[in-house]
Every structure is written in structure tokens, then in C-alpha cells.
Amino acid sequence: MEDLFLPGIALTILIGIAYLTGRLADRAHERALVRDEALLSHQYLDSGDAVPDTVSIQQSRMVTGKVVIAEDRFRNLLARLRVFVGGRLAAHEAAVIRAKREAVLRLRINAKGASHIIGLRFQSAEISRGMIEMIASGTALYTDHRPTGGKPASLPDDGVNISHHNLLTELASASMAFLLICWGIYTASGFAIEWAASSISVKDEVAIWSELEPEIIDGHRVGSQRNVFENYLVDLINSVPKEALGPARDYDFDVMIILDSSPNAAALPGGLILVNSGMLDLVESENELLSILGHEIGHYNGRDHLEGLGREIVGVALSAMMFQTDAILTTWVAGWPKLLADRDHSRSQELDADDWSLKILMAKYGHVGGVSRTFEKLAAMQGDHSVMDYLSTHPHPMDRVNRLDDMARERGLPIGETIDLQTGFDNFLKKFDEIPAQSLEFQ
Incomplete structure (x- = not known):
């Protein structure tokens, strides 16, 4: 924003x-x-x-x-x-x-x-x-x-x-017409992108993304190319029954930790999940960690990662085609209809991805304990609701906490004890004693 x-x-x-x-x-x-x-x-x-x-x-x-x-x-x-x-x-x-x-x-x-x-x-x-x-x-x-x-x-x-119209009146009428045209273009392109994203198979997606970003996906990283905590995250995903992952089971997932203090994670095409170190700093249990990963897996099931990439490409292409690079006003004004066109769509995607967190935690642990804990911490960091929340592409964290708790209660899903993150990580290390000690540097 x-x-x-x-x-x-x-x-x-x-x-x-x-x-x-x-x-x-x-x-x-x-x-x-x-x-x-x-x-x-x-x-x-x-x-x-x-x-x-x-x-x-x-x-x-x-x-x-x-x-x-x-x-x-x-x-x-x-x-x-x-x-x-x-x-x-x-x-x-x-x-x-x-x-x-x-x-x-x-x-x-x-x-x-x-x-x-x-x-x-x-x-x-x-x-x-x-x-x-x-x-x-x-x-x-x-x-x-x-x-x-x-x-x-x-x-x-x-x-x-x-014309004897005041120039400020002219600016207002021209800006409004400009906004409506841009909103129509972005909305129409959104339907086309949604159809295209659903038509691309996982195999084709990996092949295309490998060509576009060979530095990120040059083949697929193996365990020896990851640090130990990244291997732990990948193992945590692989420990979930395949049928519980939905359509995302066809991906060979990889997780990369980014040294960034902002609490965020992202799903990239090809099955690569990025997790910021700032997000890991908030996590206290393995259940919370899998809830975050499960949310990103939910984006793969909804093909949200491809739709998001497609919308960005369309936005850049339209800006390059319709607005000159130094037309600061038109480029800025055009950002508003894009925001408004994406807002409801992105919020729906986020809430659908939260549903997958519940399903994946239930399949792994038999309960959904810890599913909303990270959002509670994010809500405390963000503070109370504000006008800005209305325009945000993400629901307020506390709204997501309430929604997850309501769904768990309505579906009769049990809330069990969570596994301490250090305990979960130690259990992982016991399975892989051959991992060199120097690979533990991140931890």
C-alpha cells in the first residue's frame, strides 16, 4: 500500500x-x-x-x-x-x-x-x-x-x-474515466489469466519456469545443496500424506530460506517455497511451521502463484504499452484500478489457502493445534484495524485467526498439543545423523 x-x-x-x-x-x-x-x-x-x-x-x-x-x-x-x-x-x-x-x-x-x-x-x-x-x-x-x-x-x-471549465474539474473527470478504463482492462485480463493458469500442467509449469529463472531452478536442488533447516522444512512437507496435499502432490517441493526480517513467505512457480527468516523468528512450534507451509501449498492448489505472476506480467505490459515511462501521474493512477481489481481476488485466495492449512495439519497430526498462532502474533505486530486494511490484498491477521478458529469449531476439528520447534528439529536430526555439523550454521 x-x-x-x-x-x-x-x-x-x-x-x-x-x-x-x-x-x-x-x-x-x-x-x-x-x-x-x-x-x-x-x-x-x-x-x-x-x-x-x-x-x-x-x-x-x-x-x-x-x-x-x-x-x-x-x-x-x-x-x-x-x-x-x-x-x-x-x-x-x-x-x-x-x-x-x-x-x-x-x-x-x-x-x-x-x-x-x-x-x-x-x-x-x-x-x-x-x-x-x-x-x-x-x-x-x-x-x-x-x-x-x-x-x-x-x-x-x-x-x-x-473550454471555460476549471482545469481541476477537467482533471477529476479525465482521471475518473482513466480509472474506469484501466479497471476494465485489469478485470478482463484477470479472467483470461485465471483460465490460462488452470490450463497449465505442473510439468509444463516447471519446464517454463526453469527457462525463465534458470538461476533459481536449474534442475532441482538436492539435499546437499540445502542447509539443514531447509532440509527440515522439505522433510516436513514430505511427511504429510500425499493425498492430503490435493493437486499440489504432483510438485517436487523445495524450500529456500531468505535472510529477510519481514515475516513473509511466498510460493513461486515450479514448487519453490520462499520463507523469510523473519517468519521463522515468529514460529515456536512445528505445527505453526507446517501451517505456514500448508498455506503456501494451498496457493499451489488454487494456482494462485501463476495467476499472481500473470497479473504482474499483464500490468507491466500494459504500462509499457499505454503509459510512457516518465508519465508518473498516469502510471500511479493506473495502480489504483489494479489494486481494486486484485483486492477481492487476492483476499479470496488467501482465505482458501488458510483452509488448506487446516486440512494439512489435520492429516499430519490428527488435530489443528497451532494453526492460527502465527496470525495472532502478526495481529499483535500490526495492531488494530484501520482504513488501510480495507484496501489491503490480505485480510487483517486477527480476522484470519477468528475465521480459522470458527472453521475448526464448525467442523469439529480437535485442538491438540503442539510440538516444540526445537523438539521437532531434533527429531529430524536423529533421522539424518550423517548431515555434516557445518550445515547447521543457520540454526
């Missing part, structure tokens, strides 16, 4: 600064235009090429006026959203009109002394993102009619060609 909220706070501040500084610059430019237009002599401007019959031409020449105008960052970001969702580019309209007025102002200065400027034309080009070059050109007519003070008879249209 920090990946969205912390950048969001920073972006809100930066967007606010861009909005305020941009509006100040707009108003300063508008005041300068009004002042300078009033200072120039009255000249007749016409986009047509006809020479007025009422004047006598003494001289004529080609005149131009050029200006390069930069749009503020706020307008640029707003325009990017609008380009994606479609609709009127109101953010650019006012800037283009001001560029036209500035170019005409400079053209009139170049045509000082002319009473008429006919054949008025505009050309524009984008020099770089957010910078527009505007060129106004025309034919200046020097006649027997001398120009007097005042504004010209014609200026670039600033009526129907400019």
Missing part, C-alpha cells in the same frame, strides 16, 4: 504546485498581452486575401511573428490523461490561443506603420513535449489610411474554441 499512498502524497503536492505556478504564469501572460495589444496602433486584420477598395496601397510586404510557448506541467499531465480516455483537449486550447495572440502581437510589431494585414495564417509545431512554436504570417499593406491607437479589428478567437 505504501507504493501507492506515499507516492500519491508526493504527487498531490507536486501537482498542486504545478497548478498554482501554471495559473500564475497564465495570468501574468494574459495581462502582458492585454497591455501590449492596447499600446499598438489600430490595424485591420483579415484572413482573406482581398485588398480593400477604400484604400490606396503605397507598399506591401510579408511579415511574420514567431513565439515559442511552454505549457506548465499541470496542463501537460492533464492532456496525457485526456489523450488516453478521449475527449476535448481543453488543457491545450487556452495555451494555443495565447500562443496565437502572442504571435499576432509580434507580427503587428513587425508591421509597424501598416494599416492592414491580410492573408493572416498560422502554423504550429511541437518543438518538444509541452513546448509549441507558433508562427503567424501575413501581408502588411501600407496605405493612405494611417493606423490610429486601439486594439486591432480582429484577434484569434477566444470564444467557442476555448
